[in-house]
Amino acid sequence: MAKIINEQAIPSMPWENKPENHKEVLWRYSKNPIFDWNPGPKAARIFNSAVVPYGDGFVGVFRADHKDITMHLHFGKSKDGISWDIEDEDIKWVDESGKPFQPAYCYDPRVTKIGDYYFIMWCTSFAGSPTIGLGKTRDFKTFTRLENAFLPHNRNGVLFPRKINGNYVLLSRPSDNGHTPFGDIYISESPDMTYWGKHRSVMKAGGSWQALKIGAGPIPIETDEGWLMIYHGVVLTCNGYVYSFGSALLDLENPSKVLYRSGQYLLTPEAPYETVGFVPNVCFPCAALCDAPTGRLAIYYGAADTYTGICFGMVDDIVKFTKDTNNLLYGDAELGRD
Numbered sequence: 001m002a003k004i005i006n007e008q009a010i011p012s013m014p015w016e017n018k019p020e021n022h023k024e025v026l027w028r029y030s031k032n033p034i035f036d037w038n039p040g041p042k043a044a045r046i047f048n049s050a051v052v053p054y055g056d057g058f059v060g061v062f063r064a065d066h067k068d069i070t071m072h073l074h075f076g077k078s079k080d081g082i083s084w085d086i087e088d089e090d091i092k093w094v095d096e097s098g099k100p101f102q103p104a105y106c107y108d109p110r111v112t113k114i115g116d117y118y119f120i121m122w123c124t125s126f127a128g129s130p131t132i133g134l135g136k137t138r139d140f141k142t143f144t145r146l147e148n149a150f151l152p153h154n155r156n157g158v159l160f161p162r163k164i165n166g167n168y169v170l171l172s173r174p175s176d177n178g179h180t181p182f183g184d185i186y187i188s189e190s191p192d193m194t195y196w197g198k199h200r201s202v203m204k205a206g207g208s209w210q211a212l213k214i215g216a217g218p219i220p221i222e223t224d225e226g227w228l229m230i231y232h233g234v235v236l237t238c239n240g241y242v243y244s245f246g247s248a249l250l251d252l253e254n255p256s257k258v259l260y261r262s263g264q265y266l267l268t269p270e271a272p273y274e275t276v277g278f279v280p281n282v283c284f285p286c287a288a289l290c291d292a293p294t295g296r297l298a299i300y301y302g303a304a305d306t307y308t309g310i311c312f313g314m315v316d317d318i319v320k321f322t323k324d325t326n327n328l329l330y331g332d333a334e335l336g337r338d
Contacts, residue, residue, distance in 0.1 A: 002319045003224040006162060007292035010053050014081040014289070014298045014310055025321045026267050026299070026313040033273045033307035034082055041088050042066050043074070045278060047302030050111040051081060051287040052118065059140050060287075061109040061120055062086055063302075065278075071107040073122060075140055081289065081298070082310070093135060093145040101145045103133055110286060112159045112219045114168075119193070121157035121170070124148065129177050132157035132170075134193065149188070149196050153177055156185075156215035161222070164253060167191055171202065171216040171229075183213030185231065187256050187336065200256035200336030205233070206329045209244045209265045212236045217245060217285035218299065225319050226250050226259045230285050230299060233265065243282040244268035245301070247322045256336030263327030266318070267311055269304070277304025290315065 035046040043064035051060040057079045064074045072090035095101040104125035117136045124133030129152035135145045156173040167189040189198040205214045210233025220227040226249035235242050244265035251257040269281040284302040295315040303309045
């Protein structure tokens with residue numbers, strides 16, 4: 001059994017038992033999607049969002065595409081992680097001196113807690129091009145925006161939940177200014193969340209369902225088998241892109257080294273809310289709740305760039321699946337220096 005490290009007990013997290021005779025590693029919440037079209041006065045769609053436990057319930061930073069097709073981040077809270085109260089106004093950011101510092105656009109957030117702070121990563125605008133925005137909050141009332149992590153063009157910033165060898169560590173996917181028909185996962189380090197370097201390659205795209213591009217998903221989960229990373233992979237079909245997600249195990253102290261990588265997807269668009277929507281055929285994981293004592297995992301994912309779904313699984317089963325279907329590509333097992 002994989003031992004989960006540095007994760008808390010979340011007995012109140014969303015959960016449904018695995019359906020009888022269900023043969024896959026993950027299973028969908030029976031009442032998906034938890035967000036449908038037009039979930040708020042301004043929001044046309046909520047998807048690709050971040051959820052964390054907070055107090056006696058849960059809070060989230062949600063991607064809301066407004067009815068003018070602009071992308072914003074909204075704060076929400078919930079008692080059960082399923083029914084959400086989302087603020088209609090988008091999050092207002094200040095810089096470290098307290099002055100307004102509002103991004104031009106924001107999408108695909110992740111949230112990780114380190115010490116007393118919740119750090120927020122999202123895709124932001126830097127001189128009109130996409131890069132990784134960073135911010136922090138203690139109380140989800142004051143949101144302080146930090147310096148952008150990188151130059152354009154970059155997306156899918158995912159911060160590890162603890163320092164590794166004394167530094168903060170961030171996964172990212174260098175991209176372009178459009179819809180990026182390529183993309184690999186890289187890793188960078190920082191002593192202070194301002195200056196980022198020691199860039200390393202982690203994983204390359206390649207192999208059927210993840211042949212075109214890949215990107216990190218929820219915050220990695222630390223286990224004694226390695227960092228469990230849920231990630232999305234994209235294949236280009238004759239009918240366009242298809243987004244699925246799989247899993248990998250990274251070395252605990254040198255996470256640019258991939259130990260195992262799933263050769264099959266964990267979840268691919270099959271349900272109507274995944275195959276039909278604003279952008280069809282998308283399952284895009286952005287957050288996961290992990291109950292350490294039981295190994296239960298609830299993964300929040302965007303569906304068809306329209307809806308938000310939840311799927312469930314057990315960390316042990318995902319680790320086993322990752323090993324059993326292992327398909328490392330050239331360079332995966334190296335330290336990523338070249």
